[in-house]
Amino acid sequence: MTALHDLTIAEAAPLLKAKKLSPVELTASYLSRIEAFDGQLNAFIRVLPEQAMAAARKAEGEIMRGDYKGPLHGVPIGLKDIYNTKGIPTTGHSALYKDHVPEEDATTTRLLAEAGTILLGKLSTWEFAIGGTSFDLPWPPAKNPWNLAHDPAGSSSGSGAAIAAGLAMGSMGTDTGGSIRGPAAWCGISGLKPTYGLVSRRGILPLSFSLDHGGPMCWTSEDCALMMEVLAQHDPLDPGSADVAKPDFAGSRQKDVKGLRIGVVRHFFESDAETDPEIKAGIEAALVTFRELGCAVTDVTLSPLSAYGDAAALISRSEAFAFHEETLMATPELYGELARQRIMMGAFIRACDYVNALRERGRLIAEIASVFESVDVLICPTMPGVAPKLGDLGNMMSRSRPSFTRVFNLTGSPALSVCSGFSTAGLPLNMQIVGRPFQDDLVLRVGSAFEKATSYRDLRPAQWAQQALAAE
Amino acid sequence: MTGDPTLLTIREASTLIAERKLSPVELTKACIARTEALDATLSTYVAFTPELALDAARAAEAEIGTSGPRGPMHGIPVGLKDIYDTAGVATTAHSNLLKSRVPAEDAFTVTKLRESGAVITGKLGTFEFAIGGPSFDLFTLPARNPWDPARTTGGSSSGSGAAVAAGMVLGATGSDTGASIRSPSSLCGLAGIKPTYGLLSRRGILPLSQSLDHAGPMCWTVEDAALMLQAMVGHDPLDPACADVAVPDFTEKLDETVKGKTIGVIRHFHETDHEAAPPVLAAIEQAIAVYRSLGCVIKEVTLPPLMDFAAVGLIIMSSEAFAIHEADLRATPELYGEIARDRISMGGLLTGADYVQALRRRQELCAAVAEAMIGVDVLLTAGSPFPAQPIDNVPKWLMYQKPSITMPFNVTGLPALALCAGYEPGTGLPVAMQLVGHPFAETTVFQLGHAYEQATQWRATRPALLAA
């Protein structure tokens, strides 16, 4: 039998339901792995062993009684430490919020608990989801499980690292400019930024409200779909929450991708942004796979990447500064340098720049909607390269490399990052799959079809496995 | 018919037209004659187009003769604020910057009005770009108040207010970003409604501030405003803010009793937050007494301070307006009048965070008003805190000094009707109140406004100028 920590949610769920796998046994296994390895990885800010074991026993009791809640029942997960947890500190990985203990759960925290998940702990993040990778915070930054000398990307860095390292079966990240998809890409997992409004942000520390999204990160896209089945709920307490019918995640799992029309945004990675040859090769290989699966592949054209990047930057910096200005003015020393510098930029943006960025956003949304009249999903890279060395991230972020991910925060489109192979250095390659608003199920179906048609999901971090073996 | 047809309401005129007792051509000619007699005094039009109006009136007459009227607006002369695009006819926003701008297409609402058979008489004066006025440094003079030509009409739909009060047209379009339909309606003694945000398309109307701009009608009576609004309404997918809602018959409740309706008086708005002049306060008390006598339940409602709404509105408006005008203001500031230039420029000094904070406060204010309106059918406060001021003495920064009493309903998007509540003793200047409804509950607002007009005599009095 596969090791417990190598099970996907989709594999574990039937075992849990059939009482062949005990939530207590599963949780204990994850807690001992965290105990053994997180000292090197720094994926967790706070582990909750007693609470997790209590929840596991409760889940076991419920399942034994026949009160099975669904595929997440008994599944150990982690939350990025900007998700409010009642009675448990929620720090934003910041000295400013070191002692912040929320009085209420985030809506998503509650939904996951009600679905029977077991909360293992709170995961590290870039400070307030913006300042990273930082070395001047109360907790160290997370490392990349594929090579501990490398960066896992951010801001949902702990969420990505924990999944890849087998320290949780599912995790929650947030994504304002790529913060779910970036770590998913560099950690070689599946991460979905859902359609804007599909998943509640109530009780998640905001960065930039009109660009913020919460979403799942798992080993497979299929597992993300199982998480989304629980997460996609209208929430009147989030004014951005959409009151729409839930996408058919369950039905979509049964369907194939034959006949789907795939649009490749080739100019994004061939001319707009410098992209590593290995990433490009990964995309081309994936397109071959999709053709074999019966998809029609064509190239499409959108506005240049920089058009999205500029509008998104003006919006996110303005909104972030509005949220932080009071504390930033009062106690700047409680912010790390990167968060302080990045948020501070918002002070220099004029109101008319923000308004014009919103107007530009409207134009770009209309443009992408017209492209989606002739294709069902878009494909481009998630990140222009593989994970750099920890500490080298600054060099990765420049105007010659405008972000592939921010595009879809601006348009609100559902966007999934999947692993599209490995570089010669053994680091994960990446690909982004993007759909029409509220067709998150289709995006996950395409990701899942790709994962099943390839063998990249069979490979866990090699270095990690060796260390694990050595430790055992 | 006998008598002066320009003083008919739209309802009366359309009834006579349907009965073939009044000819649209005769009515239009009377409005043209009225305009020719008074426009030198009132400076109402930026571009008066009597020939086009007569062509339209003749076409209406012919069609009505063979197949009857399309509806109550068929053959009715109406004017357009000169920020409503008209195909082939200059649309200038009363600004030197756009003096020779001729749009290729009609605004969506202008198309709707033409489809209703309305006779369009021309383009009416406005504050420059719906924000700067009354200004004496533009290519035409500002409109003057028919009740006293030495006084302002209020703005920005200034020509619209003057033209309807003076009987030059039976209705006019206005637009309202902070007060611009309700202020001239109040100061000129009309009924003007700023409908719910999203009810009317703004496509083809020059924008001032996208998230606060509203289009709407200005007429002599509440009933007429309902009829004209009906002709302007329709879903327009090309205005991203236009709501796709079922449209009621806005006149359907006009004859229903208002007994048992609850009116929430926002006393602190007009008594303390922006203390209204004594004749306005007295008129509001009298109006409350009228509603009581009609069987309405009166209660007092407390909202957040008026200044909070004013601050949110001013920051949003200034930011959005500057975003629209930045390039022209930098390139050719001399093509703006002083008041518009100075007011719009102020938006350039705000930060993105100011705008975001104003949006956050806007949401809190919307929630507070929604909660205060539970169990209330309409809110009531002053339409303007004061009657018309001398035209040469309107403070440029009034909105900065005193909180606007109309802005709260641009900020919340609620439908707000200004209607005449009497006349100041001595001067005879109109005073006004505002009735504010739930989102898309225009019919209830019209019902209560109409009931008040029916119970009072104010609609029988026209400006003395008209008798001269």
Added chain:
Amino acid sequence: MSETISTEAFQVLLDRAGIRVKPEHMEEMRSAFMLLQAMRERVRKPRGYDAEPAHIFAPMGR
């Protein structure tokens, strides 16, 4: 946020906005801006990070 602003600081804001103000209007504009400062202050209420969001954004298809 101070409700007063020096002539120099005000000029910086004007420059950033690209606005030219005639010298004779300068004091009037600066006085008006101080009233606007009070309004900027007014829209800033004490709020936690989890205060209700700034506004909503609707992607196409909603």
